[in-house]
Amino acid sequence: MLDVRDLQPQDLAGLTPEAIAQLAARMLGHIREQDERIGCQAREIEFKQAEIEFKDAKLRKITFELARLKRWKFAAKSEAMNAEQRRLFEETLAEDEASLRAQLEQLQGKAAASDGDDGGGTKNKRKPKRQALPADLPRVEHHHEPEDTNCPTSGCGRPMVRIGEDVSEELDIIPAQYFVHRHIYGKWACRCCQCLKQEPAEPRIVDGGIPAAGLVAHTLIARFVDHLPYYRQEAIAARSGVHTPRSTLAQWSGRGGAALEPLYELHKAFVLSSRVLHADETPVAMLDPGAGKTKRAYVWGYARGAFEETPGVIYEFCAGRGAQYPIAFLRADDRHGRRCWQGTLVRDEYAAYDSVVDANAWPHRIAAGCLAHARRKFDELVDASSVAQEAVQRVARIYRAERKFAAMTAAQRLSAREAIAKPLWDEMHLWLKLERGHVADGSAIAKAIDYSLSHWDTLTRNLHDGEVPVDNNHLENQIRPWATGRKAWLFAGSELAGQRAAIVMSLVQSAKLCGRDPHAYLRDVLQRLPTHPANRLEELLPHCWQPSV
Template structure:
């Protein structure tokens, strides 16, 4: 077919196609060289880690991160080369005989030979995979019968089903359990190792780490599709929270950040995407949104709901519309009232309370109904604005009360923009609630072991937290995704996004 196509091309077209192919090869080779170098660095760090001054718990977390990163890099190289990477193949252990077993039989759809005679079963191949339901290990025995036609000497056998980890030991259920426990329940792999041992079968944390790394690579296209879906929405929330990241070779950590972007509570598309970055610089937001100067693709345009962190300011200069957070403005006056019994703080809270009362009335309404209700809020907002300006004239500069009032007055246009658009929320609390479980999880992580590990964690958390937003049980969702992903065409990847996902029905 290719030869026929080439015959129809003239010399100029052949040269153009050749140059394009050469450019693609150079690009892929550059990525392979980069990943190969990263793999070598990871191996060096893995062997050097024993000499660094970490506690036993920290060293365990570092080792699992390096194992996961190395498995992820090898999986990416293999995908680019389209051939297996030369790597040590671990000896596959025999699963304990005492574990319950469930047979899954795979037979050819048709056991009639082309000559018309029935084929005879002459044997079978059996592959055992380790499955896990919380607290209980079982073994899936995949039995593939062999059928032969004595006349034609033809053998037929059902093909091996594709799996997220090719020729791997774990089922999709076990992989989903490991990922959900690590990224939703915040259980490091060394703790999961102990949980599995109590369930009757010890799995080395290095093995668990390899599974995490390979799953991260396989799930990334789905996370990319979720990100693309998010960036098609007109209104987004954004927030960030610090996470310690280890600096191998230094024995220390530095402050990295997990950025969170999500749709509003009013949007029928419920999605949240986390993005891990090694700093709090505003360029990370611009990169994620693909704003001018950061991406070759058309940048996102819309309304961005944020707090007043300066890192977002450059986005507004590039065409993004700022929507302020009324909860942050209210919080300044609440602190005055709670800590000092301030009469100014108390009066301000009454105004804010009236604005929020109207929002609660239309929390589940459509955009037009919400916008109509907000016409009643405009006089309240205008009265609050006028009252603040009057109070500010009475208060000396530098006081806590002056700072609280100045915060609102300087941001008044952004804070009240929601009154003109029924799609916009009054505050940024929706995304802050999405990021709160991450802050709780930091107590168990201690730190992210590397930038790659942080990005992998952000990717998996994007899927499981989006599943929760859509009312799904994260384990059931992720197990189904891992089962279907290996055979699903790229064109149908959107079917697995949390807000579109539906379990397969039998029959």
Template sequence: MIAAQQLDALDPQMRQLVQSLLAQVQQRDAEIAFKQALIDKLTHEMAVLKRLKFAASSERFASTLAPEQRSLLEETLDTDLAELSQEIERERGNADDKDKTEKRQPKRTALPPDLPRRDVAHEPVDTTCQTLGCGQPMQRIGQDVAEKLDYQPGVFTVERHVRGKWACRCCSQRGEGRLVQAPVPAHVIDKGLPTAGLLAHVLVAKFLDHLPLYRQERIYERAGHLIARSTLAQWVGECGAQLQPLVQALADELRRHVVLHADETPVAMLKPAHLRDGKTHRAYVWSYCTTSANPTKAVVFEFCESRSGENVREFLRLDTPQAWQGTLVTDGFSGYHATTTLGVTSAQCMAHARRKFNDLWAHHGSEVGRKALRYHQCLFRIEREIDELPADERRRIRQRKSRRVLAVFHRWLLAQRQLVPTGSATMKAIDYSLKRWKELTRFVDDADVPISNNWVENHIRPIALGRQNWLFAGSLRAGKRAAAIMSLLHSARINGHEPYAYLKDVLERLPTHPASRVDELLPHRWAPAS
């Protein structure tokens, strides 16, 4: 390092240049140290997963799980390992060619000759010899063929990517010729066997149709080509790593809006500490989305180990200078309360308050429950009438109609509260609404705030249904990957896109798409490639 006396001896211009270079070196050293620490962390996680995979294959452990559970765990570990490998490779950057050649590549089994094949031609744009002073047309002297496995429901086909080789006969005779060939098309899995269509089908089947990989393995075998679930797991892991920047951009887009829904649902997760006895831990999938009146349709799922309100604060970045400021529409769960002390306005769900009175009427024939339901019926009927109106008109009608209904309803609740026995179910239903009255009626003064949280509950319902097929999430990383991919698929669905077509197009474009323009691939902005 240059001593201070040596710097002082330099002229001002040179001293400024040296100081600038030293600052760049220090910054580069810090970046290298950070990347190395991250690589070490990921490498350690990969070593742990490899030990878990060995433990999962042991006879003692295998006896603690049903065959379906063991299949799910094995595919989760394979997928996590593939994703970790992809992340480590990305952090290390482009390795030396020597390292790439020394890496042992598994021998790929040739694709069955009986599968239908179609050729995809790749030829140079210009086949005129560019050698100085030549300009003669080049001759095709051969070709390279790379086969990729494609799949349409029930039918496997093979894409033969044919890259013609072109050379100038005139220059070749003089020993000056050069070979011209179209470049290898970029692929989301470098040198991978599957097409983007097959990858999209695997991801949609697993994360939207809730088909575990061991079931997909059987489906593909019936279609004429067996794909090992370990291979499918590797594809899922690598795609999950490649799609992560797009999911992060979707979450950033969501945080730009001032009114959001939030909800959570439990899922089972197998933790490393519980691996040997096969016990699961209760984890949660949190859902955040824009409102139904917002022209930007987006939903983001977050997989977390607990139901703590800290998860909400982290997603909304409430402890950072970029803290989200707006109105959060939720149910009555206390975990959301801590956000109100950090600048978030709370709006709660009138539909949840209604359910308390519906239970009274349905289970006990309560007259209080029946009358309360009439007030809620009136409020929700007003909302249906103004659903398609502009925001200003919605607020005006709410002020004129809904406010009157709520005023009468509130007085009635206070009067009934004095008449019902302490500790009764009726008292609890009334107190639920009275204690949250300010939050429940927030929609009257803000036209962008919905009356209920039903919109986000509709998005999270498919996850609750899918739990019957998942059995459990095999790891925290697997849960986060599933939540990320489901965010893209469900956002595509609510924007009116066919999820398979959207994901297939994104996987085709992502390898060459500029990182600075990744927002163009978000579901609410996506347009099919021409």
């Protein structure tokens, strides 16, 4: 039988129709086989191509991770350190520099003395400009006058005239000084009526105890602002000859925290009166006595809008990170006459916040995103991706524009954003969508782009409301004291202790935001609280407080 592939046109001459039909059928079958073979090869090529792209993306991801690990391991130590470590390194460097300069000055002084040099080589050396000491600090004057004010010139000896003076100032300190208040209550009696009269004892925060309001405030500030554990405070007091066991210090703090709780509730109502609210959370270890170890708890922070004229921040210590905690915190409270919070919530994209701003449950709440979080996704890839570098530069242009709007009113800021910032956002949005089509699925840069694109509506909420900031950095800065504190006192002893810390830190951090001295504020408040009228308690809030005369 002839092979159809070898047939020539002349071979078909004289064939019967049946033979030609058979040949045609065989040729069609051969063509179908070829088509099937080509289709299989095409599908195999597509599969191989997809597999290659997946492997390339995985290789790029692994390469990025390796590069980051190498940078952490082998980069300059100043870059590998965190902020606290770098600060310690810089402090040590300053100490070493000062020590070496002192040794050098001593050596130069000895050399000048031995060579008879008058020091002219260093006389004209430019001195660093020193910041003036605060004018409100008390001054102790020391007068230095010559013992003999007669002219030392031989043959003269006449009295000299004072023509001026040079003044130099040096800063000194008296360590914390303990002193005792003696309250003497005179007794007055009428011998005729057998009547006794005496002033009642003044109410105090620790009734019947030895600490005055100032000492309770000092203990709270040392614990929650300076982050000194009680055992360190005990040792510091012992150097002054005062015995204050850590258990006693803890009891004073407990009494102080309980006294401040009504003020905390009023402050909570003030913070939640803001139409724009920041929210964030941070983990804190809490002792779990039953398990003999610590477990993870969380501090939730809420701050009034970054552009509010009167700032304020409040914290809540919670056992977990679920959505039920912020939902409960923001709902109405009939006991304190507080309505359910409504407004714009500035937060990161943690899933728990979706329930807090759910339009079906809370129709008067709006979500706003954080540009700083979106930027961090790209900043982690800057060394490995040119796309990430371009994204960071585009975000920087938006921040430069926002800095110019900071001092404006809400209406002016909204107008300026429409004219200047919105084109930058639109260009970035279009650029991100174009770049997303050029990067492989599953790669790190694709995930960074997807984060921004999927949350674009919340990231650009600031373009619709002049009171909404572009990020949540305002509150993140107020969360940092908790990160510093947990490294000092390590964990909260109980949920009640954590909430007490939240009460104190809410008030003192808000006082700092309002430009108040936290110790002066807390001392005065604790002094006045026992006798202050309950209907005028708002006067003691951080933003309303005025020192007592």
